[in-house]
Amino acid sequence: MAIKEMPENECRAFLSRTSFGRLGCSLDNQPYVVPINFAYEGDYLYSFSTLGQKIEWMRSNPKVCVQVDEINSHSEWVSVIASGAYQELREPQFEIERAHARKLLDKPHRWWLNALAERQLRSGDDLIASLFFRIRIESLSGFDTVSRSESMPGDPE
Amino acid sequence: MAIKEMPENECRAFLSRTSFGRLGCSLDNQPYVVPINFAYEGDYLYSFSTLGQKIEWMRSNPKVCVQVDEINSHSEWVSVIASGAYQELREPQFEIERAHARKLLDKPHRWWLNALAERQLRSGDDLIASLFFRIRIESLSGFDTVSRSESMPGDPE
Numbered sequence: 001m002a003i004k005e006m007p008e009n010e011c012r013a014f015l016s017r018t019s020f021g022r023l024g025c026s027l028d029n030q031p032y033v034v035p036i037n038f039a040y041e042g043d044y045l046y047s048f049s050t051l052g053q054k055i056e057w058m059r060s061n062p063k064v065c066v067q068v069d070e071i072n073s074h075s076e077w078v079s080v081i082a083s084g085a086y087q088e089l090r091e092p093q094f095e096i097e098r099a100h101a102r103k104l105l106d107k108p109h110r111w112w113l114n115a116l117a118e119r120q121l122r123s124g125d126d127l128i129a130s131l132f133f134r135i136r137i138e139s140l141s142g143f144d145t146v147s148r149s150e151s152m153p154g155d156p157e
Numbered sequence: 158m159a160i161k162e163m164p165e166n167e168c169r170a171f172l173s174r175t176s177f178g179r180l181g182c183s184l185d186n187q188p189y190v191v192p193i194n195f196a197y198e199g200d201y202l203y204s205f206s207t208l209g210q211k212i213e214w215m216r217s218n219p220k221v222c223v224q225v226d227e228i229n230s231h232s233e234w235v236s237v238i239a240s241g242a243y244q245e246l247r248e249p250q251f252e253i254e255r256a257h258a259r260k261l262l263d264k265p266h267r268w269w270l271n272a273l274a275e276r277q278l279r280s281g282d283d284l285i286a287s288l289f290f291r292i293r294i295e296s297l298s299g300f301d302t303v304s305r306s307e308s309m310p311g312d313p314e
Contacts, residue, residue, distance in 0.1 A: 022179045022190055022224060023190075024181045024183075024188035024189065024190040025188055026181075026183040026186050026187070026188040027186075028186075029183050029184075029185075029186055029218050029220055030183070030220045030222070030240065031181035031182055031183040031188045031189075031190075031220065031221060031222050032181065032188075032222055032238070032240075033179055033180075033181040033188075033190055033222055033223075033224035033238065034224065034236070034238070035224075035226055035228070035234075035236055061186050063186055063187045063188065064188060065187070065188050065189055065190055066190075067179060067190035067191065067192075069192055071192075079191070079192055081189070081190065081191070083187065083189075
């Protein structure tokens, strides 16, 4: 079958040109999957969120994965999965990393960060505050279709 | 914020009109997320796969979730998550359910089932055989945007 495993540099190149995927976390072996916006750099995926179930779960169990795909048709798709560890960028310990995350995420997601800041200012509710985190990538794998094939995204493992 | 939680009947209606999402499984609290094709009916999501990591993991730990979304823009999206239990439709015990799964999946995914069958015939490799399974839905939740909003898919928990 014309599905090829992607070498690590291709997985990284793919992550560099994408910014949206699905984050999987797990508590007591119950998985939970949500959409995620991210910025990839080096060995990290940087992201932000408001407080909620996924943050609570990742605080309890930092083992996570991020799956990113690009699907043009049944026979033309890419799917990359990065497994790693959740790290919350709290101040003051991670002040530099937090500022760096904000900078990386500012351009593609400024409208959203601004909206969050405004809402927080209006409501005074800290729960709305943006919480920055990153995922340290520990393993990376990906599959890519090669020209026309019988493949589909449900298949690769 | 103009994000609303979807009542269960809306989540079910959404699953009825979709057939592609992301499956999360977990082993030793390490989550793993892959794309999945499915057919929804009643309390089940039916699907098929070849043998591989996700099947091995789900056999070890049947707790899974399926996340399905439809994203038109930053401010217009739906995301539904179904959590439940993996059940492999092995013969002879699940002969009827397996035939039912094949029937449900045949129309949208016939090209793929046929391709698998042909490859198996050519290669004689049982690993390529289609393995049918279903996920018994135990909980269902979803979020939907309401007209124009500040929302984005990375936000709801």
